[in-house]
Amino acid sequence: MLLVEPRTDDLERARALLGEAGFRVVPLTRFEAVAPIFEVIRPDVVVLAAHAPEYAAVAVVRRLRQMGAGAVPLFYLVDPDHPEAWRFCLEKGLGVDIVPRTVSGSELALRLHSVLRLREEVLRVKEAGDAAAASVLHDELTGVYNKPFLLAMIAQEARRSERYGGPFSVMACAPQGYRAFCKQHGQAMGERLLVYTAVVLGQTVRESDVVARVSDEEFALLLPAMEEEALPGLLTRIATRFELARFQVEGKALRTSLLLGAVSFPDMVGAPAQLLSGAIQEMRRSREVRRWDMGMSRLSV
Template structure:
C-alpha cells in the first residue's frame, strides 16, 4: 500500500472535507480530476503529468476513499488504475457512475502489457474507456480532454435554450428521443475516429403493434410501449443508451461494442422480451420483438444513415418473422 495523500488523510477526520466543499466553478478555474492509484510512485507520476497539463489533481491511494471524496469535491473527471488481482477500479467505477448519474467521465489507466487487466476492463468494465499507462502520459491527457469535450457537448445538446427536458426525453416512455440519440451517435463517431474502436446500434420494434392499437385502443397500446421501455432499460448495460425512434420502434446505442458482440446483446434482449408479460384490462400481453443492427466502422455514413440501416435490418427480419407466423400473443 502506498503513502496516503494529504487529501485522503483529511477525508477520514471530522471536518476534514471542509476545504473540499463544493463550489461553483469559475470559467478560469482548472478542471478537477480525481486520480485513484494504489501505487504511490505511479500516482505521483500521473499527478505531475495532469498537473503540467493544467488540471487540478486530487490524488488518492485507496479505492475505499474514492466515494467520499467524489461526493465532497464533485470532480470533472475520474481516473482509476485497473490492475490485478481484485480489479477494484471496476466496482468503484460502478459506484461513482451511480453517484454521478453517469455525468462524470471515467477512465481506466492500464499498464500497456497487462493483457489480463485489458481483457477484464473490456468485458466487465461498464464500457469505460481504457488508457494505456505511458511514460509521457500524453495519451491520458488527450483522452481526458476528449472526454471532457464530449461531456460539454452532451450538456449543450441536453439543454438547448433551457428546453433540454423536451429535447432529451420522449414524453410517453421517458426514453431518449431520436434527435438526442443521433447527437450521441455523432459524438461516439468522433471518439471512435480519433481513438479507434467501434460502436453498434441495435434497433427493435414490437410485432403487430398497430393491430393491437386498432383492436384494444390507444391506451392499451401506449401501456405496452411504456412497459417495453422498462424491459429495455432492465436489459441493457449502464453505458448503453436506449431511445424511442418511432411509434413502436426503439434503438440502443452500444458504445465500444463491435459487430461480433452484437449477437450476444440481441440474444439477451430477445430472451428478456420472451419472458415479459403485461396484464391489462383482463388480458395478458406477451410482446414479441424484432431486432436489427448495424456496427461502425463496418458500415460508414452519417448517424441518421446508420440508424436507417439498423431499422431496415429489423424490417427485413420482421418480414421473415411474419412469414413464419410469429407475432404478439394475447
C-alpha cells in the same frame, strides 16, 4: 480526473500518460478513500482499475453513481490479458465503459474527451430549454430523445471524430415480435413494452450514451468512443439485461428479447442518417437470421 489504481507502478504510469494528455489527475491507491475524495473535489471523470478477485471497483461505482446522480462519466481500467476480469466487468459492472490498460495515453485521452464533450452538450441542451423545448427533444411516450435530436448528436460526434480522431458507434434495437405482441395483447400493452424497453436501455448503457426512439418500435443509441471491437460485449450485455428483467402482462412474466444491430465510425462513414440506417439494417438483418434459424430448427425436428 480521479484515478484509482492500487498497484503503485501502474498508477504512476497511467498518471504520467494522462498528465501528458492535459488532465489534472488526482491519484488514489485505496478504494475506501474514493467516496470521500469524490465528495470533496467533484471530478469530471473517474477511472478505476478493476482487479480480480475482489473487484472493489464495481462496489465503488455503485456508490459514486448515487453520489454523482449519474452525471460523472466512469470507466474501468482492465488488463486485456485477463479475460475473466474483462468478462466480470461486462456482465456485472453496472454498464460502465471498459478501457484496456494497453491503450496509449493519446487514445485514452481522446476517448475521455469525447465522452466529456458529449455529456456537456447533452446537459447544455437539457438545461437550456423549458418544458416546451424539452418536448421538442424527447419522445412523448418513452421520455428518451427523439430521432432529430439523435441525428444532431451523431453529426456533432462525427465532426469531432473527423477533427480529432477516435471512433464512435451507432446501435439500433427493437423488441422482438413487437407487432405480433400488439395484436395479441393490445396497443396499450405494446406501449408499455416500449416504455419498458426504454427504461432497460437507460439502466444498461453508459451515462454518456444517447438513447432515442426513432420509429414506432425501433430505438437507436449513439455510443461515443465505442470502437467496433467493443460492440459484441455491449450488445450481449444489453440483450442479457433485457431478458433478465422480464416484462409482465397480467401478473405473468413474459420472456422478451431484443433485436440488435450496430455500425461503427470510421469503419462505416456517411451522413448521420446513413449511419443510423446502417445500424437499423444490421438490426433487421439479425431478424432475418433468427427467422432462418427458427425455420431450420423446425425442419430438423
